[in-house]
Amino acid sequence: MSHDHHDHDHSHDPVTTSGEPPVATRVRALEELLVEKNILQRDEILQRIDWLASRRPGDGARLVARAWVDDSFRERLLEDARQAALELGLDPGPSPVVVALENTDTVHHMVVCTLCSCYPKALLGPPPAWYKSLPYRSRAVSDPRGVLREFGLTLEENVELRVVDSTADIRYLVVPRRPSGTDSLDEEALAALVTRDSMIGVSQPLADA
Amino acid sequence: MGRAVHDRGGWPTDEPIDRAEHDLADWEMLMDAIVGTLGRHGVMNADELRRAIEGMPADEYEAASYYERWLHATETILAEKGVLLPGELDERVAS
Amino acid sequence: MTFSHGDAVRVASRPHDGHHRTPSYLKGKLGIVERVHESFPNPETRAYAEDGLPPQRRLYLIRFDQHAVWVDYDGPSGDGLLADVFEHWLEMPA
Numbered sequence: 001m002s003h004d005h006h007d008h009d010h011s012h013d014p015v016t017t018s019g020e021p022p023v024a025t026r027v028r029a030l031e032e033l034l035v036e037k038n039i040l041q042r043d044e045i046l047q048r049i050d051w052l053a054s055r056r057p058g059d060g061a062r063l064v065a066r067a068w069v070d071d072s073f074r075e076r077l078l079e080d081a082r083q084a085a086l087e088l089g090l091d092p093g094p095s096p097v098v099v100a101l102e103n104t105d106t107v108h109h110m111v112v113c114t115l116c117s118c119y120p121k122a123l124l125g126p127p128p129a130w131y132k133s134l135p136y137r138s139r140a141v142s143d144p145r146g147v148l149r150e151f152g153l154t155l156e157e158n159v160e161l162r163v164v165d166s167t168a169d170i171r172y173l174v175v176p177r178r179p180s181g182t183d184s185l186d187e188e189a190l191a192a193l194v195t196r197d198s199m200i201g202v203s204q205p206l207a208d209a
Numbered sequence: 210m211g212r213a214v215h216d217r218g219g220w221p222t223d224e225p226i227d228r229a230e231h232d233l234a235d236w237e238m239l240m241d242a243i244v245g246t247l248g249r250h251g252v253m254n255a256d257e258l259r260r261a262i263e264g265m266p267a268d269e270y271e272a273a274s275y276y277e278r279w280l281h282a283t284e285t286i287l288a289e290k291g292v293l294l295p296g297e298l299d300e301r302v303a304s
Numbered sequence: 305m306t307f308s309h310g311d312a313v314r315v316a317s318r319p320h321d322g323h324h325r326t327p328s329y330l331k332g333k334l335g336i337v338e339r340v341h342e343s344f345p346n347p348e349t350r351a352y353a354e355d356g357l358p359p360q361r362r363l364y365l366i367r368f369d370q371h372a373v374w375v376d377y378d379g380p381s382g383d384g385l386l387a388d389v390f391e392h393w394l395e396m397p398a
Binding site for chain 3: 096097099114115141142143144145146157158160161162163164165166167168169170
C-alpha cells in the first residue's frame with residue numbers, strides 16, 4: 001500500500017505570469033480544442049459554470065426549515081427528497097434519487113463518499129475540500145466519532161451514529177435536529193441556522209443566537 | 210486481493226483532516242463544467258470519468274489535486290474515443 | 305437475487321478487475337437490507353463505453369454494524385454503517 005502523501009485538494013504548482021497554475025492553461029486549451037471540434041459550445045459551458053456558481057447550501061436549508069415547521073412536508077421530504085425539492089421550486093440536480101436522512105435524539109447521520117466525492121451539490125453547493133480529501137474518505141467510515149470530535153461534535157454513547165457511504169447514484173442529505181428554544185422563529189430564520197456541515201452530518205445546526 | 214488507490218474507506222492514515230475552506234478556482238469551475246457538458250452530450254459519463262481516475266498510477270492519484278484527476282481522466286477517455294488525437298492537447302498548450 | 309427490507313445479506317468478496325462501486329472494506333461483510341432502491345444501469349459496464357443496460361440492476365441500501373466491519377472500531381455497539389450495494393454483489397449469508 002503506497003504512502004499517504006499530503007493530500008492536495010488544490011494545486012501547489014508554481015503560478016505562471018497569469019497567476020494561474022500550469023494545469024489551468026491545460027484546461028483552457030482543452031476547452032478551446034473541444035469547442036473548435038464542435039464537441040461543446042462555449043455558451044453551454046458558461047451556462048454550466050453559472051449553474052455551479054449559483055448552487056448554495058441555502059437551498060438544502062430551506063428543505064430542512066420547511067420540514068421543521070410543517071410535519072406533512074417533513075413526511076414527504078423523507079419519502080422522496082427529490083420531489084420535495086421540486087415542490088419548493090428548488091433544483092434537486094441530475095441525480096435520479098435524493099434521500100433525506102433524519103436525525104433524531106437517538107440517531108445521527110453522517111455522509112461520505114469513500115470512493116470519490118459524491119455529494120448533493122445541486123442542493124448544497126460544491127462539496128468542501130475536506131469532504132473530498134483522502135483522510136475524510138478514509139476515517140469517516142472507520143473512525144467517525146473521532147472525525148466528529150475533530151469537527152467539535154461529541155455524540156453521546158446512546159446516540160446511534162450511522163455513517164452513510166454514498167457508493168451509487170443516490171444522493172444523501174442529512175436533516176439535522178431542530179435546535180431547542182427556536183419555537184418563535186419563522187422559517188427564514190430557521191433556515192439561517194441550518195449550515196452546510198449540519199446537512200453533511202459533521203456538526204449540528206447553529207443554536208439560536 | 211490488492212486494494213485500488215481510490216478505494217479509501219478505512220485506509221490507514223495519520224493525516225489530519227484539513228478543514229480550511231477553499232473556493233474553487235476559475236479553472237476548476239471550468240473543468241467541472243467541461244465534464245458536465247460532455248456528460249450532457251453523451252460523450253463521457255460519470256462512470257467513465259471515475260474509471261479513468263481509478264486507473265491513474267497510485268502515486269499520481271495521491272499527488273494530484275481533485276480537478277487535476279478530472280483533467281487526467283477526461284484526457285484519457287477522450288483519447289480513448291479518438292476525440293483527442295495523440296499529442297494534440299500538448300501541442301495546443303505549447304502554442 | 306431479489307431481497308426485501310430486513311433480509312440478512314452478505315456482500316460478495318470476489319475479486320473484480322476494473323471499475324466497480326463495492327468498497328473493499330465491505331466485501332465479505334454481513335448486513336441487513338435497510339432500503340430497497342429502484343434499479344439503475346450497471347456502473348461496471350457503463351464505465352467502458354457501454355450504457356450499462358440491459359438489464360438494470362436493483363440497488364439496495366445495506367446496514368452493517370460498525371463492530372462487524374472493523375475489528376478495532378472505537379464506538380458504541382449500536383453504531384452503524386450504510387452503503388448502497390447492487391444486487392449482483394449481494395448473496396444469501398451461508
